[in-house]
Amino acid sequence: MDGLVALLGLPYTDAVVIAGALVLGITSGVLGAFAVLRRRSLVGDAVAHATLPGVCVAFLVAGVKDVPGLLLGAAIAGLVAALLMVGIERASRIRPDAAIGVVLSGFFAFGVVLLTHLSNSSDADQAGLENYLFGQAAGLLERDVAVMAGLAASALLVVGVLRRALTTTLFDPAYAGAIGLPVRALETVMTALLVVAVVIGVRVVGAILMVAMLVVPTVTARQLADRFPRVLVLAGLIGAAVGVTGALTATRGQLPTGPVVVLTGFTVAVAALLLAPGRGVLWQARRLAARRRTVRRDAVLTQPDAPVSGLRDRLVRAGLRRRGLLAADGTLTAAGRAAAAETAERRALWTAWLEHGPSIRLPDAREPDPTDLRGSLGDDAVAQLRALAAGAPR
Template structure:
């Protein structure tokens, strides 16, 4: 750690905090993906809150504030809470959110009671147990980070070895059962991995904020990539970046590490939700605006002599003039007539697809695009459509009559 501290140019204490935050970010990012994509994110929150009574009971049993022992108590309490949630949900026919609420409130209340009881004793060694509630990264030691890294590496190794079985169970448990996979055992394993991530993080960010480290990396990664095999490593990278950035900012500004790390993750998630290519709010808004402009332009190309209906029509006419499709007097130019013919053909092809698409043979499962059927389906499919439509799909009048709204 001393060599790493000199390499990074950070004090020893700050280096320990940054490395611990990176370990937490990678582990919680990868393991939290299984909870988020199962729509069981709040299970992680309940498990995190349930670790508090485990820490208190471990201290009462051992009588000393030994970090491995306290983490073991937290892990046992988290597993008991997870099993209790499943039992309440299945035995009592209660909705999952209600079962989570019951367990979370019960275990957390028990933890607060035990913490208050321990604080009222004369045992001087009890000081600092409340840090597992809110987190205190400044108290991390090198051996604590080593324990966190060992637990995280073991959990990630399990994910790497059983990735195919875990993925199949995650997305299609019925199919997983039909091919002989032990679905219940794999679901229990996913819950156990979630407990490991929580146990690693309660010391650094606390039981209250731990759920953010489970959810934020996966939410961010899911905005950027589609395939689960890419979501897992990207979530780990995002978690590591968020942990390192938040820890560095917190140490420089002398702020609590856990909340700053979560705020850094929140900022990254918001940016991804707004600006992610193809999925972001801004991207979707731009695509919708472009589609509206195209609809208005297609309407004017179909009927350039239509009366001016307001500012939008004036902007559309101006855009067509800039593109050389509309003359200053409002008539179509040669390029405008060519664009109008192309529009009529696209409409006719879409009408033919609506009428005969089920009979077209495609090499794979392609999604037709009404604005560019030829580009999305290919020339062979278009030729089949024209043959099925009796050769009339290229007629502009037919296109306008059959599908006036499809553009």
């Protein structure tokens, strides 16, 4: 920790907060990915809220605010809540979202009752337990960060050892069961990993906001990567960057660490949703606009004598004239006729794909691009389409 203090040039307390946020970001990013990609993000929210009664019960049993003991109580309560949700789903006709709502509200209400009871008691040691609800990173001690780091290292080691089995169970539990993997046990392991992530984070961001740290890194990483191993690594790095950036911003501005960390993650996630290459909303809008321009251009190339229908048509024709495809009198130039022939061929290939696509042989599952069928499917597939369209044997 002394090395971190010297490296950052910050006071000791601020360095401890940043170290805790770093551990939280890496752990919640990697472990939260399993919940997000299982479509069980709200389970993390329910588990986070369920840690409050666990903390209160642990204090009632021990009588002191011993951090490892309180985290153990939080972990037990979170695991019981997660298993109870699974049990309610399997033993009844209640939908998963309803089971999550029942468990979340019940455990959280019990925690609030216990917290209020302890606040009204004469025991002065109970002061500060509400920090597990809202988070108070400023109250972290070096030994607290050490406990968090130990839990994080153990959880990440489990992910590293069981990654293949966990990945198979995550995406195809039926196949995992068919090849002999213990699906129920692996699902329980994923749930336990989620509980570990929540337990690590409740001291920093609190039970209410913890779900954001489980979801934001994976949402951002999923916008930037397709393969699950890359998503895991990216989610951990993004979580670390969000945690450290938010903690630094909070310490500089004398603001609450948890909300600032979450707001930082929210900003990063929104930016990724808007700007991610190939997936972002603005990227998709740009691609859609380009396709619309291509459709309008093709319409003019195939029917240059059609009457001008509006401003967009005039702009398209002006663009074609600038590119040398359309003469001043509205007829196609030599380059325009070549472009029109290319357009007609592309349309013919797409028509052939719609009619004969299921009949051709492809080496893998490919997504055809209507604007570039040859580039997306390959020369062999295009040759098969042409043969089928012409009625010749393949």
